[in-house]
Amino acid sequence: MFTDENAFDLDQVNGTNSRNDICVAIATPPGQSGLAVIRMSGPGAAELAEPLFAPASSRFQPVSQMTGYTCAAGYITDPADGSVIDQVVLTRFTAPRSFTGEDTIEISCHGGVAVKQSILALLIRHGARPAEPGEFTRRAFMNGKMDLTQAEAVMDLISADAARSAGNAAAQLKGHLSQLVRQDITEIYNLLASLELVLEFPEHDESDLAADQLCRGLRPVYERLARRIAGYEQGRLLREGLTVVLAGRPNVGKSSLLNALSGYDRAIVTAVPGTTRDTVEELIDVQGIPVRLIDTAGLRDTTDVVEQIGVSRARQAMEQADLIFWLISPEEDLEADLPPDLNERTHPALILLISKDDLNTSMVLRQKVQAKWPDRLVMTCSAVTGEGLIRIRDRIVSEYESHGLDRQEDVLITSSRHRHCLDKAAQAIRQAESGMRNGLTLDVAAMLLRRALEALAELTGDQVTETLIDTIFSRFCVGK
Ligand SMILES: Nc1nc2c(ncn2[C@@H]2O[C@H](COP(=O)(O)OP(=O)(O)OP(=O)(O)O)[C@@H](O)[C@H]2O)c(=O)[nH]1
Ligand SMILES: [Mg+2]
Numbered sequence: 001m002f003t004d005e006n007a008f009d010l011d012q013v014n015g016t017n018s019r020n021d022i023c024v025a026i027a028t029p030p031g032q033s034g035l036a037v038i039r040m041s042g043p044g045a046a047e048l049a050e051p052l053f054a055p056a057s058s059r060f061q062p063v064s065q066m067t068g069y070t071c072a073a074g075y076i077t078d079p080a081d082g083s084v085i086d087q088v089v090l091t092r093f094t095a096p097r098s099f100t101g102e103d104t105i106e107i108s109c110h111g112g113v114a115v116k117q118s119i120l121a122l123l124i125r126h127g128a129r130p131a132e133p134g135e136f137t138r139r140a141f142m143n144g145k146m147d148l149t150q151a152e153a154v155m156d157l158i159s160a161d162a163a164r165s166a167g168n169a170a171a172q173l174k175g176h177l178s179q180l181v182r183q184d185i186t187e188i189y190n191l192l193a194s195l196e197l198v199l200e201f202p203e204h205d206e207s208d209l210a211a212d213q214l215c216r217g218l219r220p221v222y223e224r225l226a227r228r229i230a231g232y233e234q235g236r237l238l239r240e241g242l243t244v245v246l247a248g249r250p251n252v253g254k255s256s257l258l259n260a261l262s263g264y265d266r267a268i269v270t271a272v273p274g275t276t277r278d279t280v281e282e283l284i285d286v287q288g289i290p291v292r293l294i295d296t297a298g299l300r301d302t303t304d305v306v307e308q309i310g311v312s313r314a315r316q317a318m319e320q321a322d323l324i325f326w327l328i329s330p331e332e333d334l335e336a337d338l339p340p341d342l343n344e345r346t347h348p349a350l351i352l353l354i355s356k357d358d359l360n361t362s363m364v365l366r367q368k369v370q371a372k373w374p375d376r377l378v379m380t381c382s383a384v385t386g387e388g389l390i391r392i393r394d395r396i397v398s399e400y401e402s403h404g405l406d407r408q409e410d411v412l413i414t415s416s417r418h419r420h421c422l423d424k425a426a427q428a429i430r431q432a433e434s435g436m437r438n439g440l441t442l443d444v445a446a447m448l449l450r451r452a453l454e455a456l457a458e459l460t461g462d463q464v465t466e467t468l469i470d471t472i473f474s475r476f477c478v479g480k
Contacts (some may be wrong), residue, residue, distance in 0.1 A: 021042050021129055022040060022041065022042030022043070022044060022045050022048055022127060022128045022129065023040070023041055023042055023128065023129050023130070023131035023132075023135050023136075023139075024038065024039065024040040024041075024120065024123045024124065024128040024129070024130065024131060025038070025039060025120075025130065025131035025135075025136075025478050025479040026038050026039075026116050026120060026478075026479055027039040027106075027136075027479035027480065028111070028479070031113070032111055032112060032113060033111030034110075034111050035108055035109070035110060035111050036108070036109055036110070036111040036115075036116050037106055037107065037108050037109075038106070038107045038109060038116065038119055038120060038123070039104065039105075039106050039107075039136065039479065040104065040105045040106075040107075040123060040128055041098070041099075041100045041102045041103070041104040041105075041131075041136055041139060042102050042103065042128075043095070043102060043103055044103065045102070045103045045104060045105045045128075046063045046064045046066070046092060046094075046103055046105060047063075047064050048105075048123070048126055048127055048128060049063045049090065049105045049107075049123070050062055050063040050064050051079055051126075052076055052077065052078070052079065052122060052123070052126060053072075053074050053075070053076060053077075053088075053090055054074050054075045054077050054084075055072050055073070055074040056072070056073040056074045056075065056087075057073070060072040060073075060074065063090065063092065063105070066092040067092070067094065068092060068093050068094035068097050068098075069091075069092075069093065069097070070091070070092055071089050071090060071091040071092070072089070072090050072092075073087070073088075073089050073090075074087075074088065074089075074090060075087055075088070076088050076107065076109065076119050076122065078122055085115065085118045085119055085122065086109045086110055086115045086118075086119060087110070088107050088108060088109045088110075088119075089107075089108045090105060090106070090107050090108075091105070091106040091107075091108070092104075092105060093105075093106070096143065096145075099136060099140055099145070100136050100139040100140045100143060100145065101139065101140060101143030101144065101145045102139060102143065107119060130478075131478055131479065132473075132474075132478070133473065133474055133475075133476045133477055133478050133480075134155070134472075134473035134474065134475070134476025134477070134480055135473070135478075136479070136480055137151045137154050137155070137473065137476060137480055138151070138469065138473040138476075141461065141469070141473075146173075146175070147175065147178045147460050147461045147462070148459070148460060148461025148464065148469075148472065149172055149175070149177045149178045149181075149418065149459065149460060149461070150172065150173050150174075150175050150178065151461075151472070151473075152172070152415055152417075152472060153169045153170070153171075153172035153173035153177075154173060154476075154480065155475060155476050155480070156168075156169035156172070156239070156414060156415075157169040157170060157173060158477070158480060162238075162241075162285045162288055162289055162290035164238055164288035164289055164290075165238045165239060165290055165414075167288070168235070168238055168412050168414060169414075172414075177413075177418070178459075178460045180228070181456050181459055181460055182460065184221055184224060184225065184425075184456060185453060185456050185457070185460075187217070187221050188221060188429070188449055188452055188453055188456075189453065190217075191213075191214055191217045191218065191221075191449065192446060192449045192450065192453070194210065194213065194214075195210055195214060195442055195445065195446050195449070196446060198210040198442060199442055199443060199446065210442065211436045211442065211445075214432070214433075214436055214445065215433055215436050215437060218429055218432060218433040218436075219433060221429055222426060222429045222430055222433060225422055225425055225426040225429065226426055228413055228422055229413065229419060229422050229423060229426060231412045231413055232412070232413040232414075232418075232419045233403045234400070234401075234403045234412055235412035235413045235414035236414065237289075237322070237400060237403055238289070238290070238412060238414060239414040239415075240290075240292075241283060241289075241290035241291055241292040242289060242290070242291050242292070242322045242323065242396065242399065242400050243291075243292045243294065243317075243320060243321050243322045243323070244291055244292065244293050244294065244321065244322065244323045244324075244325070244396055245294045245296060245317045245318050245320075245321040245323070245324045245325070246258055246293070246294065246295050246296060246325050246327060247296050247299065247314060247317075247318055247324055247325070247326055247327070248298060248299070248326055248327035248328060248329075248355075249298050249299055249300055249329075249332060250273035250274050250275075250297075250298025250299075250300055251271070251272075251273040251274075251275075251298060251329065251331070252298065252327040252328060252329035252331075252332060252355055252356075253327055253329055253355035253356055253383055254276065254295050254296065254298065254327055255267035255268065255269045255275065255276050255280070255295050256269050256355075256383035256384075257295075257325075257327065257353075257355065257381065257383045258280065258282060258293055258295040259383070260383040260386065260389060261284060261293060261389065261392065261393075262282045262284050262293060263284075266280060266282050266295075267280045267295050273298060273300075274297070274298060274300075274302070274304070274307055276295060276296065276297050276298065276310070277297050277306050277307055277309075277310040278297065278309075278310055278313065279294050279295065279296050279297070279310075279313050279314065279317050280294070280295040280296075281293070281294050281295075282294075282295075286393050286396050286397060287393065287397050289396070289397060289400050291396060294317050294321075296310075296313070296314035296317050296318070297310030297311050297313065297314045298311075298314075299311055299314055299315070318347065321347065321349070322349060322399065323349045323351070323395075323396065323399045324347055324349060324350040324351065325351050325353045325379075325392070326350055326351065326352050326353065327353050327354075327355045328352060328353070328354050328355065328365075328369060329354075329355045329356050330354070330355075330356055330359050330365050331356070331359075349399060350376065351376065351377045351378075351379060351395065352369055352373060352376045352377065352378045352379070353378075353379050353380070353381055353388075353392070354366055354369060354378065354379070354380045354381070355380075355381060355382070355383065356382055356383075356384070357380045357381055357382040357385070357387050357388060358382040358384050358385045358387070366378055366380060379391055379392070379395070417459075417472070418459055421455045421456065421458050421459035422455075422456075422459065424451070424452075424455035425451075425452040425453075425455040425456050425459075426452075428448045428449070428451040428452040428455065429448070429449070429452050431448050432445045432448035432449055432452075435448070
């Protein structure tokens with residue numbers, strides 16, 4: 001039950017809605033917890049908090065006189081009637097040394113829903129405004145504390161499900177992506193500068209030389225951009241997870257394998273063929289890679305309406321899969337007609353997985369299966385003994401890694417926005433380069449380079465529109 005604890009009717013709130021007023025929000029997740037943090041940022045935040053906070057000891061300074069990075073224990077009290085709302089620890093950050101770059105107060109209070117709400121309401125009554133989604137990060141960006149890719153990384157970090165995704169977001173948070181892109185920007189600028197020199201002083205007539213130099217200079221820039229774009233596919237998988245589908249005929253052990261891989265009894269397992277009637281999805285972490293593992297209804301012709309829907313969902317899941325394990329059980333009659341999918345299917349990443357290896361028939365079966373489908377990789381496993389599970393995980397990892405073209409690249413492009421900007425820049429550079437070889441005039445080449453620079457500046461946020469900023473930050477949660 002997630003109520004929106006930060007929801008306030010904006011009409012009730014006095015004061016302006018300008019971007020540098022004081023905004024406040026509960027920064028910790030909704031619901032009950034041991035502790036919660038309420039965060040308030042904007043010029044005058046300390047003065048606002050001062051009359052509402054009674055320090056626990058006379059040794060503590062009044063809030064407005066506390067120095068940055070210090071905290072004080074005390075009580076949040078309502079001056080209207082002197083009632084104590086909660087015992088808290090208040091931390092002061094002074095501008096510009098805070099996350100947002102503004103004066104910031106953080107109140108660590110107890111995590112009861114009523115307590116958090118009362119403190120939030122009190123601060124709002126005394127002049128703060130409920131923060132919009134992502135407003136704290138937006139302020140940090142506006143105040144030059146971080147660039148756009150770093151701000152986006154903050155959000156990725158919050159929503160990262162697996163260690164590698166978090167690691168990549170953390171690298172972007174450190175600004176690695178922008179650093180790389182800024183190197184490209186500098187190089188393109190230098191090339192543009194020498195080009196414009198020739199354009200401005202045509203009497204020197206060095207245009208042939210300039211064209212030659214430019215072509216040679218642009219090639220490596222283009223190649224780097226292209227490499228980064230190629231890394232997007234891997235970055236996307238890191239962000240959205242690799243989709244791995246367990247498919248096969250009824251009763252071959254798909255659900256049992258899902259349970260074994262996810263470590264708990266997620267899906268129902270019975271000896272009755274046709275147990276699973278819908279797709280069952282579980283997000284698991286395989287060596288730091290987020291994996292959407294999907295168990296499907298066993299494929300067979302059936303008159304049962306519910307099962308029919310399940311079968312068509314199973315086919316859909318297979319179509320969207322990055323990797324399919326097609327399970328074959330030793331109990332299955334190999335000579336009987338297998339679903340036509342398997343014969344005709346051209347999914348590049350379909351692996352034949354002989355299940356129930358503990359039944360001890362697999363060696364012969366394996367040879368038979370391999371003979372029947374010589375082009376496919378054949379593996380074995382048992383959900384009962386756990387045999388083969390490590391190989392399955394390793395296979396998932398190598399599938400993931402096969403999408404990565406350049407492993408030296410230490411930051412992956414994960415956002416489609418970034419990819420779009422890189423695409424635009426790379427295209428412009430390529431046009432300039434190939435155009436110059438075919439007699440493109442220098443001024444057109446210069447225009448193309450400027451277009452590439454604009455696209456890259458949009459990526460780092462050095463040159464963005466208000467609308468774009470709004471779109472990006474609206475994806476954030478309130479309190480961040
Ligand atoms: N011996 C042995 N039995 C298994 C193994 N995996 C599954 N089984 C048994 O096979 C039967 C079917 O297992 P499920 O996991 O429900 O198979 P399924 O492919 O999900 O079946 P449907 O959902 O009906 O398509 C159950 O009785 C399981 O206990 C295994 O590795 N070894
Ligand atoms: Mg099942």
